[in-house]
Amino acid sequence: MPFLPYYDHIDPGQGGSSMVIPEWPKPALDRPQVFACPLCHETFSSYEDRFQHRFEAHPYQRPLLVLGTHEVNTPRFVVTAALTPEQIRPVNAATCRLDGKLVSSMALARHIAEAQSGFFKVELTGAEGKIKVDYEISIEIASDAHALLVEQEFARLYSPGVISVANISAFIRATSVARTAHRYVEGLAAYLYGILAKDQRGETTLSQEQGRARLNEARQMLLEIDRPLAAVVAGIVSFQSNAFSRSERLTAVPRLWTAMRWFDSVRTSGLLVPVARLDSHAAPNSRVPLDSTTDEILTWMNLPPGGLSDHAKQIGKRSQQDDWLPEDRIKAKVLLAAIYESKGDSANAAQVARAFRHDPVFGQLAERLISAGKESSE
Ligand SMILES: [Zn+2]
Incomplete structure:
Protein backbone atom coordinates (compact mmCIF):
# COMPACT_ATOMS: atom_id res chain seq x y z
CA MET A 1 0.00 0.00 0.00
CA LEU A 29 3.75 28.11 6.10
CA ASP A 30 3.95 31.79 6.96
CA ARG A 31 2.18 33.09 3.92
CA PRO A 32 -0.44 35.70 4.87
CA GLN A 33 -3.90 34.28 5.39
CA VAL A 34 -6.47 35.39 2.84
CA PHE A 35 -10.23 35.49 3.28
CA ALA A 36 -12.21 34.77 0.11
CA CYS A 37 -15.80 35.82 -0.54
CA PRO A 38 -17.84 32.61 -0.92
CA LEU A 39 -19.87 34.17 -3.74
CA CYS A 40 -17.49 36.10 -6.00
CA HIS A 41 -14.15 34.72 -4.65
CA GLU A 42 -12.68 38.21 -4.20
CA THR A 43 -10.05 38.01 -1.45
CA PHE A 44 -9.57 40.16 1.65
CA SER A 45 -6.86 40.48 4.25
CA SER A 46 -9.16 40.20 7.26
CA TYR A 47 -12.23 38.28 8.37
CA GLU A 48 -13.96 41.60 9.09
CA ASP A 49 -13.36 43.02 5.58
CA ARG A 50 -14.63 39.85 3.97
CA PHE A 51 -17.72 39.88 6.18
CA GLN A 52 -18.48 43.54 5.32
CA HIS A 53 -18.08 42.85 1.61
CA ARG A 54 -20.18 39.67 1.69
CA PHE A 55 -23.32 41.40 2.89
CA GLU A 56 -22.79 44.79 1.17
CA ALA A 57 -21.91 43.50 -2.30
CA HIS A 58 -24.35 40.56 -2.23
CA PRO A 59 -27.45 41.57 -0.25
CA TYR A 60 -29.23 38.80 1.65
CA GLN A 61 -32.70 39.15 3.17
CA ARG A 62 -33.41 36.27 5.52
CA PRO A 63 -32.01 35.96 9.04
CA LEU A 64 -28.79 33.96 8.88
CA LEU A 65 -26.29 32.61 11.36
CA VAL A 66 -22.65 32.94 10.27
CA LEU A 67 -20.16 30.70 12.08
CA GLY A 68 -16.58 31.39 11.02
CA THR A 69 -16.52 30.88 7.25
CA HIS A 70 -19.89 29.10 7.24
CA GLU A 71 -23.20 30.61 6.39
CA VAL A 72 -25.37 28.06 8.14
CA ASN A 73 -28.11 27.08 5.70
CA THR A 74 -29.12 23.82 7.31
CA PRO A 75 -31.28 23.37 10.43
CA ARG A 76 -28.51 21.32 12.10
CA PHE A 77 -24.84 22.22 12.20
CA VAL A 78 -21.80 20.74 13.94
CA VAL A 79 -19.00 23.09 15.04
CA THR A 80 -15.68 21.19 15.15
CA ALA A 81 -13.13 24.04 15.34
CA ALA A 82 -13.01 26.70 18.06
CA LEU A 83 -14.51 30.07 17.11
CA THR A 84 -13.99 33.50 18.64
CA PRO A 85 -17.09 35.55 19.57
CA GLU A 86 -16.28 37.83 16.58
CA GLN A 87 -16.72 34.83 14.26
CA ILE A 88 -20.24 34.07 15.50
CA ARG A 89 -22.68 36.49 13.90
CA PRO A 90 -26.40 36.60 13.44
CA VAL A 91 -27.24 38.56 10.26
CA ASN A 92 -30.59 40.30 9.56
CA ALA A 93 -31.84 39.23 12.99
CA ALA A 94 -33.97 41.66 14.99
CA THR A 95 -34.05 39.19 17.88
CA CYS A 96 -32.01 36.15 18.92
CA ARG A 97 -33.04 33.37 21.24
CA LEU A 98 -30.68 30.85 22.77
CA ASP A 99 -32.39 27.74 24.16
CA GLY A 100 -35.63 29.72 24.22
CA LYS A 101 -34.23 32.73 26.10
CA LEU A 102 -34.10 36.16 24.49
CA VAL A 103 -30.43 37.24 24.30
CA SER A 104 -28.37 39.97 22.62
CA SER A 105 -26.32 38.94 19.60
CA MET A 106 -23.17 39.54 21.68
CA ALA A 107 -24.37 37.23 24.45
CA LEU A 108 -25.28 34.57 21.88
CA ALA A 109 -21.78 34.79 20.36
CA ARG A 110 -20.04 34.69 23.74
CA HIS A 111 -22.01 31.65 24.89
CA ILE A 112 -21.34 29.58 21.80
CA ALA A 113 -17.66 30.64 21.65
CA GLU A 114 -17.05 29.55 25.24
CA ALA A 115 -18.52 26.07 24.82
CA GLN A 116 -16.16 23.16 24.04
CA SER A 117 -19.05 20.78 23.69
CA GLY A 118 -22.82 20.89 23.99
CA PHE A 119 -25.99 21.44 22.10
CA PHE A 120 -27.75 24.78 21.52
CA LYS A 121 -31.05 25.79 20.00
CA VAL A 122 -30.76 29.13 18.25
CA GLU A 123 -33.71 31.07 16.89
CA LEU A 124 -33.26 34.18 14.77
CA THR A 125 -36.20 36.43 13.87
CA GLY A 126 -36.08 39.02 11.09
CA ALA A 127 -37.41 42.59 11.16
CA GLU A 128 -41.08 42.89 12.26
CA GLY A 129 -40.98 39.27 13.34
CA LYS A 130 -41.68 38.16 9.78
CA ILE A 131 -39.21 35.40 9.15
CA LYS A 132 -38.02 32.99 11.83
CA VAL A 133 -35.06 30.67 11.31
CA ASP A 134 -34.27 27.83 13.74
CA TYR A 135 -30.97 26.09 14.21
CA GLU A 136 -29.67 23.23 16.31
CA ILE A 137 -25.97 23.82 16.85
CA SER A 138 -23.85 20.99 18.20
CA ILE A 139 -20.38 21.90 19.49
CA GLU A 140 -17.88 19.06 19.17
CA ILE A 141 -14.40 20.52 19.47
CA ALA A 142 -11.64 17.95 19.84
CA GLY A 270 -5.39 26.51 -20.48
CA LEU A 271 -1.60 26.40 -20.84
CA LEU A 272 0.76 23.52 -20.05
CA VAL A 273 3.50 25.50 -18.29
CA PRO A 274 5.83 24.27 -15.55
CA VAL A 275 5.21 25.46 -11.97
CA ALA A 276 7.81 26.01 -9.28
CA ARG A 277 8.54 23.01 -7.10
CA LEU A 278 8.60 23.24 -3.36
CA ASP A 279 12.06 22.12 -2.34
CA SER A 280 12.93 21.17 1.16
CA HIS A 281 16.04 19.73 2.73
CA ALA A 282 14.30 18.26 5.75
CA ALA A 283 12.92 14.73 5.57
CA PRO A 284 9.16 14.23 5.95
CA ASN A 285 8.20 12.76 9.31
CA SER A 286 4.67 11.45 8.75
CA ARG A 287 2.77 9.41 6.19
CA VAL A 288 -0.78 9.11 4.96
CA PRO A 289 -2.01 5.95 3.17
CA LEU A 290 -2.80 6.61 -0.46
CA ASP A 291 -4.77 4.84 -3.17
CA SER A 292 -2.55 3.33 -5.85
CA THR A 293 -3.92 5.56 -8.66
CA THR A 294 -3.15 8.82 -6.87
CA ASP A 295 0.26 7.44 -5.96
CA GLU A 296 1.03 6.62 -9.59
CA ILE A 297 -0.07 10.06 -10.82
CA LEU A 298 1.98 11.84 -8.14
CA THR A 299 5.00 9.68 -9.01
CA TRP A 300 4.82 10.71 -12.68
CA MET A 301 4.50 14.34 -11.68
CA ASN A 302 7.50 14.18 -9.41
CA LEU A 303 9.81 13.02 -12.21
CA PRO A 304 12.62 15.36 -13.29
CA PRO A 305 11.75 17.55 -16.29
CA GLY A 306 11.76 15.44 -19.41
CA GLY A 307 11.37 12.18 -17.47
CA LEU A 308 7.62 12.16 -17.91
CA SER A 309 7.75 11.40 -21.65
CA ASP A 310 9.48 8.05 -20.96
CA HIS A 311 6.18 7.01 -19.37
CA ALA A 312 3.96 8.11 -22.26
CA LYS A 313 2.94 4.55 -23.15
CA GLN A 314 1.93 3.69 -19.58
CA ILE A 315 0.09 7.02 -19.11
CA GLY A 316 -1.79 6.41 -22.37
CA LYS A 317 -2.79 2.93 -21.21
CA ARG A 318 -3.99 4.22 -17.81
CA SER A 319 -6.02 6.96 -19.48
CA GLN A 320 -8.19 4.25 -21.07
CA GLN A 321 -8.28 1.81 -18.19
CA ASP A 322 -11.75 0.85 -16.86
CA ASP A 323 -10.68 0.38 -13.26
CA TRP A 324 -9.44 3.98 -13.09
CA LEU A 325 -12.15 6.46 -12.09
CA PRO A 326 -13.11 9.04 -14.75
CA GLU A 327 -11.40 11.93 -12.86
CA ASP A 328 -8.12 10.02 -12.81
CA ARG A 329 -8.36 8.99 -16.47
CA ILE A 330 -8.79 12.69 -17.31
CA LYS A 331 -5.66 13.59 -15.33
CA ALA A 332 -3.74 10.94 -17.28
CA LYS A 333 -5.08 12.36 -20.58
CA VAL A 334 -4.02 15.88 -19.61
CA LEU A 335 -0.51 14.59 -18.83
CA LEU A 336 -0.40 12.69 -22.13
CA ALA A 337 -1.45 15.82 -24.04
CA ALA A 338 1.32 17.73 -22.18
CA ILE A 339 3.87 15.15 -23.32
CA TYR A 340 2.79 15.41 -26.97
CA GLU A 341 2.76 19.18 -26.85
CA SER A 342 6.22 19.36 -25.31
CA LYS A 343 7.48 17.32 -28.30
CA GLY A 344 5.82 19.71 -30.75
CA ASP A 345 3.34 16.99 -31.79
CA SER A 346 0.20 19.16 -31.84
CA ALA A 347 -1.78 16.66 -33.96
CA ASN A 348 -1.60 13.96 -31.27
CA ALA A 349 -2.08 16.51 -28.46
CA ALA A 350 -5.31 17.62 -30.18
CA GLN A 351 -6.39 14.00 -30.63
CA VAL A 352 -6.03 13.34 -26.88
CA ALA A 353 -7.71 16.66 -26.03
CA ARG A 354 -10.89 15.69 -27.92
CA ALA A 355 -11.58 13.14 -25.17
CA PHE A 356 -11.78 15.82 -22.46
CA ARG A 357 -13.30 18.61 -24.51
CA HIS A 358 -16.50 18.58 -22.42
CA ASP A 359 -14.78 18.19 -19.08
CA PRO A 360 -15.86 21.04 -16.76
CA VAL A 361 -12.33 21.40 -15.37
CA PHE A 362 -10.12 21.08 -18.46
CA GLY A 363 -12.44 22.24 -21.26
CA GLN A 364 -10.46 25.43 -21.86
CA LEU A 365 -7.20 23.53 -22.28
CA ALA A 366 -8.88 21.05 -24.66
CA GLU A 367 -10.22 23.85 -26.89
CA ARG A 368 -6.78 25.44 -27.17
CA LEU A 369 -5.07 22.12 -28.02
CA ILE A 370 -7.73 21.24 -30.59
CA SER A 371 -7.42 24.57 -32.38
CA ALA A 372 -3.60 24.39 -32.27
CA GLY A 373 -3.89 20.95 -33.90
CA LYS A 374 -6.08 22.34 -36.68
CA GLU A 375 -3.68 25.22 -37.35
CA SER A 376 -0.71 22.88 -37.67
CA SER A 377 -2.47 20.64 -40.17
CA GLU A 378 -3.41 23.54 -42.45
ZN1 LIG B 1 -18.26 38.76 -3.12
Whole structure:
Protein backbone atom coordinates (compact mmCIF):
# COMPACT_ATOMS: atom_id res chain seq x y z
CA MET A 1 0.00 0.00 0.00
CA PRO A 2 1.51 3.36 -0.96
CA PHE A 3 1.92 6.10 1.64
CA LEU A 4 2.27 9.81 0.98
CA PRO A 5 4.99 11.46 3.12
CA TYR A 6 4.31 14.85 4.67
CA TYR A 7 5.76 17.21 7.24
CA ASP A 8 3.94 17.12 10.52
CA HIS A 9 4.68 20.18 12.63
CA ILE A 10 2.79 19.10 15.73
CA ASP A 11 4.76 19.66 18.91
CA PRO A 12 5.58 16.12 20.06
CA GLY A 13 6.00 17.30 23.66
CA GLN A 14 2.33 17.40 24.53
CA GLY A 15 1.67 13.78 23.64
CA GLY A 16 4.65 12.40 25.50
CA SER A 17 5.92 10.93 22.24
CA SER A 18 9.63 10.26 22.05
CA MET A 19 9.74 10.68 18.27
CA VAL A 20 12.03 13.49 17.08
CA ILE A 21 10.17 15.66 14.64
CA PRO A 22 12.39 18.00 12.61
CA GLU A 23 11.11 21.48 12.13
CA TRP A 24 9.44 22.10 8.80
CA PRO A 25 10.99 25.21 7.19
CA LYS A 26 8.83 28.13 8.31
CA PRO A 27 8.59 30.48 5.29
CA ALA A 28 6.31 28.21 3.30
CA LEU A 29 3.75 28.11 6.10
CA ASP A 30 3.95 31.79 6.96
CA ARG A 31 2.18 33.09 3.92
CA PRO A 32 -0.44 35.70 4.87
CA GLN A 33 -3.90 34.28 5.39
CA VAL A 34 -6.47 35.39 2.84
CA PHE A 35 -10.23 35.49 3.28
CA ALA A 36 -12.21 34.77 0.11
CA CYS A 37 -15.80 35.82 -0.54
CA PRO A 38 -17.84 32.61 -0.92
CA LEU A 39 -19.87 34.17 -3.74
CA CYS A 40 -17.49 36.10 -6.00
CA HIS A 41 -14.15 34.72 -4.65
CA GLU A 42 -12.68 38.21 -4.20
CA THR A 43 -10.05 38.01 -1.45
CA PHE A 44 -9.57 40.16 1.65
CA SER A 45 -6.86 40.48 4.25
CA SER A 46 -9.16 40.20 7.26
CA TYR A 47 -12.23 38.28 8.37
CA GLU A 48 -13.96 41.60 9.09
CA ASP A 49 -13.36 43.02 5.58
CA ARG A 50 -14.63 39.85 3.97
CA PHE A 51 -17.72 39.88 6.18
CA GLN A 52 -18.48 43.54 5.32
CA HIS A 53 -18.08 42.85 1.61
CA ARG A 54 -20.18 39.67 1.69
CA PHE A 55 -23.32 41.40 2.89
CA GLU A 56 -22.79 44.79 1.17
CA ALA A 57 -21.91 43.50 -2.30
CA HIS A 58 -24.35 40.56 -2.23
CA PRO A 59 -27.45 41.57 -0.25
CA TYR A 60 -29.23 38.80 1.65
CA GLN A 61 -32.70 39.15 3.17
CA ARG A 62 -33.41 36.27 5.52
CA PRO A 63 -32.01 35.96 9.04
CA LEU A 64 -28.79 33.96 8.88
CA LEU A 65 -26.29 32.61 11.36
CA VAL A 66 -22.65 32.94 10.27
CA LEU A 67 -20.16 30.70 12.08
CA GLY A 68 -16.58 31.39 11.02
CA THR A 69 -16.52 30.88 7.25
CA HIS A 70 -19.89 29.10 7.24
CA GLU A 71 -23.20 30.61 6.39
CA VAL A 72 -25.37 28.06 8.14
CA ASN A 73 -28.11 27.08 5.70
CA THR A 74 -29.12 23.82 7.31
CA PRO A 75 -31.28 23.37 10.43
CA ARG A 76 -28.51 21.32 12.10
CA PHE A 77 -24.84 22.22 12.20
CA VAL A 78 -21.80 20.74 13.94
CA VAL A 79 -19.00 23.09 15.04
CA THR A 80 -15.68 21.19 15.15
CA ALA A 81 -13.13 24.04 15.34
CA ALA A 82 -13.01 26.70 18.06
CA LEU A 83 -14.51 30.07 17.11
CA THR A 84 -13.99 33.50 18.64
CA PRO A 85 -17.09 35.55 19.57
CA GLU A 86 -16.28 37.83 16.58
CA GLN A 87 -16.72 34.83 14.26
CA ILE A 88 -20.24 34.07 15.50
CA ARG A 89 -22.68 36.49 13.90
CA PRO A 90 -26.40 36.60 13.44
CA VAL A 91 -27.24 38.56 10.26
CA ASN A 92 -30.59 40.30 9.56
CA ALA A 93 -31.84 39.23 12.99
CA ALA A 94 -33.97 41.66 14.99
CA THR A 95 -34.05 39.19 17.88
CA CYS A 96 -32.01 36.15 18.92
CA ARG A 97 -33.04 33.37 21.24
CA LEU A 98 -30.68 30.85 22.77
CA ASP A 99 -32.39 27.74 24.16
CA GLY A 100 -35.63 29.72 24.22
CA LYS A 101 -34.23 32.73 26.10
CA LEU A 102 -34.10 36.16 24.49
CA VAL A 103 -30.43 37.24 24.30
CA SER A 104 -28.37 39.97 22.62
CA SER A 105 -26.32 38.94 19.60
CA MET A 106 -23.17 39.54 21.68
CA ALA A 107 -24.37 37.23 24.45
CA LEU A 108 -25.28 34.57 21.88
CA ALA A 109 -21.78 34.79 20.36
CA ARG A 110 -20.04 34.69 23.74
CA HIS A 111 -22.01 31.65 24.89
CA ILE A 112 -21.34 29.58 21.80
CA ALA A 113 -17.66 30.64 21.65
CA GLU A 114 -17.05 29.55 25.24
CA ALA A 115 -18.52 26.07 24.82
CA GLN A 116 -16.16 23.16 24.04
CA SER A 117 -19.05 20.78 23.69
CA GLY A 118 -22.82 20.89 23.99
CA PHE A 119 -25.99 21.44 22.10
CA PHE A 120 -27.75 24.78 21.52
CA LYS A 121 -31.05 25.79 20.00
CA VAL A 122 -30.76 29.13 18.25
CA GLU A 123 -33.71 31.07 16.89
CA LEU A 124 -33.26 34.18 14.77
CA THR A 125 -36.20 36.43 13.87
CA GLY A 126 -36.08 39.02 11.09
CA ALA A 127 -37.41 42.59 11.16
CA GLU A 128 -41.08 42.89 12.26
CA GLY A 129 -40.98 39.27 13.34
CA LYS A 130 -41.68 38.16 9.78
CA ILE A 131 -39.21 35.40 9.15
CA LYS A 132 -38.02 32.99 11.83
CA VAL A 133 -35.06 30.67 11.31
CA ASP A 134 -34.27 27.83 13.74
CA TYR A 135 -30.97 26.09 14.21
CA GLU A 136 -29.67 23.23 16.31
CA ILE A 137 -25.97 23.82 16.85
CA SER A 138 -23.85 20.99 18.20
CA ILE A 139 -20.38 21.90 19.49
CA GLU A 140 -17.88 19.06 19.17
CA ILE A 141 -14.40 20.52 19.47
CA ALA A 142 -11.64 17.95 19.84
CA SER A 143 -9.29 18.53 22.75
CA ASP A 144 -5.58 18.59 21.83
CA ALA A 145 -4.98 15.42 23.81
CA HIS A 146 -7.77 13.56 22.00
CA ALA A 147 -6.73 14.85 18.56
CA LEU A 148 -3.14 13.80 19.25
CA LEU A 149 -4.22 10.33 20.31
CA VAL A 150 -6.16 9.96 17.04
CA GLU A 151 -3.09 11.07 15.07
CA GLN A 152 -0.83 8.64 16.90
CA GLU A 153 -3.20 5.75 16.21
CA PHE A 154 -3.47 6.83 12.58
CA ALA A 155 0.34 6.87 12.27
CA ARG A 156 0.40 3.29 13.60
CA LEU A 157 -1.33 2.16 10.38
CA TYR A 158 2.02 2.67 8.65
CA SER A 159 3.86 -0.09 10.51
CA PRO A 160 1.93 -3.08 9.12
CA GLY A 161 2.21 -1.30 5.74
CA VAL A 162 -1.07 -2.84 4.58
CA ILE A 163 -4.48 -1.34 5.29
CA SER A 164 -7.51 -3.59 5.52
CA VAL A 165 -11.02 -3.35 6.91
CA ALA A 166 -9.67 -5.08 10.05
CA ASN A 167 -6.97 -2.39 10.55
CA ILE A 168 -9.58 0.35 10.20
CA SER A 169 -11.79 -1.32 12.82
CA ALA A 170 -8.77 -1.54 15.13
CA PHE A 171 -8.08 2.19 14.56
CA ILE A 172 -11.69 3.06 15.45
CA ARG A 173 -11.56 0.88 18.59
CA ALA A 174 -8.22 2.31 19.72
CA THR A 175 -9.55 5.87 19.41
CA SER A 176 -12.89 5.30 21.13
CA VAL A 177 -11.57 6.95 24.32
CA ALA A 178 -10.96 10.17 22.34
CA ARG A 179 -14.54 11.20 22.99
CA THR A 180 -14.26 14.81 21.76
CA ALA A 181 -12.47 13.80 18.54
CA HIS A 182 -15.28 11.55 17.33
CA ARG A 183 -15.79 13.49 14.05
CA TYR A 184 -12.04 13.44 13.37
CA VAL A 185 -12.00 9.64 13.68
CA GLU A 186 -15.10 9.34 11.52
CA GLY A 187 -13.56 11.51 8.78
CA LEU A 188 -10.26 9.59 8.77
CA ALA A 189 -12.05 6.22 8.79
CA ALA A 190 -14.26 7.31 5.86
CA TYR A 191 -11.07 8.21 3.97
CA LEU A 192 -9.51 4.81 4.68
CA TYR A 193 -12.65 2.90 3.65
CA GLY A 194 -12.80 5.11 0.55
CA ILE A 195 -9.27 4.34 -0.66
CA LEU A 196 -9.72 0.59 -0.08
CA ALA A 197 -12.87 0.71 -2.22
CA LYS A 198 -11.12 2.83 -4.86
CA ASP A 199 -8.34 0.22 -5.08
CA GLN A 200 -10.76 -2.70 -4.56
CA ARG A 201 -8.47 -4.23 -1.93
CA GLY A 202 -8.12 -4.89 1.78
CA GLU A 203 -11.30 -7.03 1.97
CA THR A 204 -13.52 -4.10 1.05
CA THR A 205 -17.16 -4.87 0.30
CA LEU A 206 -17.82 -1.42 -1.18
CA SER A 207 -17.92 -0.65 -4.91
CA GLN A 208 -15.65 2.04 -6.35
CA GLU A 209 -18.66 4.37 -6.56
CA GLN A 210 -19.51 3.79 -2.89
CA GLY A 211 -15.86 4.44 -2.11
CA ARG A 212 -16.04 7.74 -3.91
CA ALA A 213 -19.00 8.74 -1.73
CA ARG A 214 -17.02 7.82 1.41
CA LEU A 215 -14.09 9.94 0.20
CA ASN A 216 -16.36 12.95 -0.31
CA GLU A 217 -17.83 12.52 3.19
CA ALA A 218 -14.29 12.36 4.56
CA ARG A 219 -13.36 15.58 2.79
CA GLN A 220 -16.43 17.39 4.13
CA MET A 221 -15.73 16.31 7.70
CA LEU A 222 -11.98 16.90 7.62
CA LEU A 223 -12.15 20.36 6.05
CA GLU A 224 -13.85 21.45 9.27
CA ILE A 225 -11.09 20.18 11.51
CA ASP A 226 -8.19 22.47 12.18
CA ARG A 227 -5.33 19.95 12.29
CA PRO A 228 -2.50 19.50 9.72
CA LEU A 229 -3.36 15.81 9.16
CA ALA A 230 -7.00 16.70 8.45
CA ALA A 231 -5.86 19.31 5.90
CA VAL A 232 -3.54 16.81 4.18
CA VAL A 233 -6.23 14.11 3.88
CA ALA A 234 -8.88 16.60 2.69
CA GLY A 235 -6.32 17.84 0.13
CA ILE A 236 -5.76 14.32 -1.19
CA VAL A 237 -9.51 13.91 -1.75
CA SER A 238 -9.67 17.31 -3.51
CA PHE A 239 -6.90 16.12 -5.83
CA GLN A 240 -8.67 12.81 -6.46
CA SER A 241 -11.86 14.65 -7.44
CA ASN A 242 -10.07 17.26 -9.64
CA ALA A 243 -10.83 20.18 -7.29
CA PHE A 244 -7.38 21.75 -7.58
CA SER A 245 -7.91 25.25 -6.25
CA ARG A 246 -7.60 24.52 -2.54
CA SER A 247 -3.86 24.14 -2.14
CA GLU A 248 -3.09 26.78 0.51
CA ARG A 249 -2.79 24.42 3.44
CA LEU A 250 -0.84 21.77 1.53
CA THR A 251 2.71 23.10 1.77
CA ALA A 252 3.41 20.28 4.25
CA VAL A 253 2.96 17.79 1.38
CA PRO A 254 5.34 18.98 -1.35
CA ARG A 255 4.47 16.21 -3.86
CA LEU A 256 0.76 16.89 -3.63
CA TRP A 257 1.18 20.67 -3.48
CA THR A 258 3.25 20.75 -6.69
CA ALA A 259 0.77 18.52 -8.54
CA MET A 260 -2.23 20.56 -7.34
CA ARG A 261 -0.56 23.80 -8.44
CA TRP A 262 0.29 22.38 -11.86
CA PHE A 263 -3.23 21.11 -12.60
CA ASP A 264 -4.73 24.32 -11.23
CA SER A 265 -2.60 26.46 -13.52
CA VAL A 266 -3.51 24.22 -16.50
CA ARG A 267 -7.18 24.51 -15.57
CA THR A 268 -7.23 28.32 -15.22
CA SER A 269 -4.81 29.33 -18.00
CA GLY A 270 -5.39 26.51 -20.48
CA LEU A 271 -1.60 26.40 -20.84
CA LEU A 272 0.76 23.52 -20.05
CA VAL A 273 3.50 25.50 -18.29
CA PRO A 274 5.83 24.27 -15.55
CA VAL A 275 5.21 25.46 -11.97
CA ALA A 276 7.81 26.01 -9.28
CA ARG A 277 8.54 23.01 -7.10
CA LEU A 278 8.60 23.24 -3.36
CA ASP A 279 12.06 22.12 -2.34
CA SER A 280 12.93 21.17 1.16
CA HIS A 281 16.04 19.73 2.73
CA ALA A 282 14.30 18.26 5.75
CA ALA A 283 12.92 14.73 5.57
CA PRO A 284 9.16 14.23 5.95
CA ASN A 285 8.20 12.76 9.31
CA SER A 286 4.67 11.45 8.75
CA ARG A 287 2.77 9.41 6.19
CA VAL A 288 -0.78 9.11 4.96
CA PRO A 289 -2.01 5.95 3.17
CA LEU A 290 -2.80 6.61 -0.46
CA ASP A 291 -4.77 4.84 -3.17
CA SER A 292 -2.55 3.33 -5.85
CA THR A 293 -3.92 5.56 -8.66
CA THR A 294 -3.15 8.82 -6.87
CA ASP A 295 0.26 7.44 -5.96
CA GLU A 296 1.03 6.62 -9.59
CA ILE A 297 -0.07 10.06 -10.82
CA LEU A 298 1.98 11.84 -8.14
CA THR A 299 5.00 9.68 -9.01
CA TRP A 300 4.82 10.71 -12.68
CA MET A 301 4.50 14.34 -11.68
CA ASN A 302 7.50 14.18 -9.41
CA LEU A 303 9.81 13.02 -12.21
CA PRO A 304 12.62 15.36 -13.29
CA PRO A 305 11.75 17.55 -16.29
CA GLY A 306 11.76 15.44 -19.41
CA GLY A 307 11.37 12.18 -17.47
CA LEU A 308 7.62 12.16 -17.91
CA SER A 309 7.75 11.40 -21.65
CA ASP A 310 9.48 8.05 -20.96
CA HIS A 311 6.18 7.01 -19.37
CA ALA A 312 3.96 8.11 -22.26
CA LYS A 313 2.94 4.55 -23.15
CA GLN A 314 1.93 3.69 -19.58
CA ILE A 315 0.09 7.02 -19.11
CA GLY A 316 -1.79 6.41 -22.37
CA LYS A 317 -2.79 2.93 -21.21
CA ARG A 318 -3.99 4.22 -17.81
CA SER A 319 -6.02 6.96 -19.48
CA GLN A 320 -8.19 4.25 -21.07
CA GLN A 321 -8.28 1.81 -18.19
CA ASP A 322 -11.75 0.85 -16.86
CA ASP A 323 -10.68 0.38 -13.26
CA TRP A 324 -9.44 3.98 -13.09
CA LEU A 325 -12.15 6.46 -12.09
CA PRO A 326 -13.11 9.04 -14.75
CA GLU A 327 -11.40 11.93 -12.86
CA ASP A 328 -8.12 10.02 -12.81
CA ARG A 329 -8.36 8.99 -16.47
CA ILE A 330 -8.79 12.69 -17.31
CA LYS A 331 -5.66 13.59 -15.33
CA ALA A 332 -3.74 10.94 -17.28
CA LYS A 333 -5.08 12.36 -20.58
CA VAL A 334 -4.02 15.88 -19.61
CA LEU A 335 -0.51 14.59 -18.83
CA LEU A 336 -0.40 12.69 -22.13
CA ALA A 337 -1.45 15.82 -24.04
CA ALA A 338 1.32 17.73 -22.18
CA ILE A 339 3.87 15.15 -23.32
CA TYR A 340 2.79 15.41 -26.97
CA GLU A 341 2.76 19.18 -26.85
CA SER A 342 6.22 19.36 -25.31
CA LYS A 343 7.48 17.32 -28.30
CA GLY A 344 5.82 19.71 -30.75
CA ASP A 345 3.34 16.99 -31.79
CA SER A 346 0.20 19.16 -31.84
CA ALA A 347 -1.78 16.66 -33.96
CA ASN A 348 -1.60 13.96 -31.27
CA ALA A 349 -2.08 16.51 -28.46
CA ALA A 350 -5.31 17.62 -30.18
CA GLN A 351 -6.39 14.00 -30.63
CA VAL A 352 -6.03 13.34 -26.88
CA ALA A 353 -7.71 16.66 -26.03
CA ARG A 354 -10.89 15.69 -27.92
CA ALA A 355 -11.58 13.14 -25.17
CA PHE A 356 -11.78 15.82 -22.46
CA ARG A 357 -13.30 18.61 -24.51
CA HIS A 358 -16.50 18.58 -22.42
CA ASP A 359 -14.78 18.19 -19.08
CA PRO A 360 -15.86 21.04 -16.76
CA VAL A 361 -12.33 21.40 -15.37
CA PHE A 362 -10.12 21.08 -18.46
CA GLY A 363 -12.44 22.24 -21.26
CA GLN A 364 -10.46 25.43 -21.86
CA LEU A 365 -7.20 23.53 -22.28
CA ALA A 366 -8.88 21.05 -24.66
CA GLU A 367 -10.22 23.85 -26.89
CA ARG A 368 -6.78 25.44 -27.17
CA LEU A 369 -5.07 22.12 -28.02
CA ILE A 370 -7.73 21.24 -30.59
CA SER A 371 -7.42 24.57 -32.38
CA ALA A 372 -3.60 24.39 -32.27
CA GLY A 373 -3.89 20.95 -33.90
CA LYS A 374 -6.08 22.34 -36.68
CA GLU A 375 -3.68 25.22 -37.35
CA SER A 376 -0.71 22.88 -37.67
CA SER A 377 -2.47 20.64 -40.17
CA GLU A 378 -3.41 23.54 -42.45
ZN1 LIG B 1 -18.26 38.76 -3.12
